[in-house]
Amino acid sequence: MPVKNFFATRWGIIGVGTIIGILAPLLQKLGNPGNMGICVACFERDISGALGLHRADVVQYMRPEIIGFVLGSLIAAYIFKEFRPRVGSSPIVRFVLGAFAMIGALVFLGCPWRTLLRLAGGDGNAILGLLGLIFGIWIGTLFLKNGYNLGRTQPTHTTAGWMLPLIMLGFLVLMIVFPQIPNEAKSGVLFYSLKGPGAMHAPLFVALIIGLGVGFLAQRSRFCTMGAIRDAVLFGQTHLLSGFISLILFAFLTNLVLGQFKPGFAGQPVAHTQHVWNFAGMALAGLAFALAGGCPGRQLFLSGEGDGDAAIFVLGMIVGAGFSHNFGLASSPNGVGPYGIPAMVIGFLVCLFIGFTMRKKAV
Amino acid sequence: MATTVDARGLSCPQPVIMTLDAIKKGKDKEIIVFVDTDTSKENVTRAAESQGCRVKDVSPEKEGYRITITKD
Numbered sequence: 560m561p562v563k564n565f566f567a568t569r570w571g572i573i574g575v576g577t578i579i580g581i582l583a584p585l586l587q588k589l590g591n592p593g594n595m596g597i598c599v600a601c602f603e604r605d606i607s608g609a610l611g612l613h614r615a616d617v618v619q620y621m622r623p624e625i626i627g628f629v630l631g632s633l634i635a636a637y638i639f640k641e642f643r644p645r646v647g648s649s650p651i652v653r654f655v656l657g658a659f660a661m662i663g664a665l666v667f668l669g670c671p672w673r674t675l676l677r678l679a680g681g682d683g684n685a686i687l688g689l690l691g692l693i694f695g696i697w698i699g700t701l702f703l704k705n706g707y708n709l710g711r712t713q714p715t716h717t718t719a720g721w722m723l724p725l726i727m728l729g730f731l732v733l734m735i736v737f738p739q740i741p742n743e744a745k746s747g748v749l750f751y752s753l754k755g756p757g758a759m760h761a762p763l764f765v766a767l768i769i770g771l772g773v774g775f776l777a778q779r780s781r782f783c784t785m786g787a788i789r790d791a792v793l794f795g796q797t798h799l800l801s802g803f804i805s806l807i808l809f810a811f812l813t814n815l816v817l818g819q820f821k822p823g824f825a826g827q828p829v830a831h832t833q834h835v836w837n838f839a840g841m842a843l844a845g846l847a848f849a850l851a852g853g854c855p856g857r858q859l860f861l862s863g864e865g866d867g868d869a870a871i872f873v874l875g876m877i878v879g880a881g882f883s884h885n886f887g888l889a890s891s892p893n894g895v896g897p898y899g900i901p902a903m904v905i906g907f908l909v910c911l912f913i914g915f916t917m918r919k920k921a922v
Numbered sequence: 923m924a925t926t927v928d929a930r931g932l933s934c935p936q937p938v939i940m941t942l943d944a945i946k947k948g949k950d951k952e953i954i955v956f957v958d959t960d961t962s963k964e965n966v967t968r969a970a971e972s973q974g975c976r977v978k979d980v981s982p983e984k985e986g987y988r989i990t991i992t993k994d
Binding site: 563567637641643645648703704708709711712714715718781783784789793794796798841852853868 | 930931932933934935936938939941958959960961964965968969972987
């Protein structure tokens, strides 16, 4: 029998949720934006901006947390002999789902992780986001019950599994070669925000080390915020959900201790109060995550253990962020962007098309 | 006779859906599930146990695991 993985037990997943719940508000205290200690969607959007894929000058920063998530997972996967390079399960579909997941998330202004952190910080708008997320995932489970699947992966060369970790390593090298220069919007090839959330960040190495730690633990525990809701709805299983709940609880307690809990709807950091669109944005993101088999964090951790299809989803999200800001789809604290609503309609149609048509039984 | 479920190459939650299907619909007392990742191994084992089944054996096989489940 293989050695039992402690992190895959109930206490293991609760422990990991607790650690993330404490570290995320701490990162906020150390400089990250409000209720955004860790937000996978927001941070990938900032990376997209740092690379100049969009020119929204308030959200451009190469976030070391994301780099750490992938590399931490890679390290864990190698130590525990779980690195399995694999590709070939509908990569282009995953790319499209990643792009629309990002478009939906940026209408709400946050991924499932940030939904929980916003709730834990007292942002009432996140209640609508959470309800939307649950609704979107519920639609996804209906497709899953009717045979929806993305097909099988194939084992492949180790090199293929290393591609996203190497890209992340490359991003880190760029950050070190072209470090932020005070009052300069550009350093070498990288863009750095001078104001807005992109200008708020914890020190590079602290963020990187916390990212590595979370990546390591999440790889071991299979922590997934979408899976938490999906498994509860689909199978009545509460394993992942217990990690999800411990994250909210401990983030709430940490916020109380750090004086970061401020209940209300109006004037919340990086948030708007348009309830319908908060709900709809996260519903679209939730559906896309459910169809792609993992929340944005989980996609990074899977990429670290060699899953080339999850890596394509990540790239879809980064490119989707480019579209979001270039096309005016992303919301701002003033509300939805000029083309945010039609983009969501298209996103839902695309997800439904994928869900209805990809129902061939796995062979 | 045993029902065989080949969930190799399939990502979450397909292996669990297929295993639960086999537990609920299959007539055989024994179900053998093939998976190729540790995550799937843990998920399938957890799901089978939640249905009151017994996981008789988990053995490494080629690029993955062979999980033997028995229904009571």
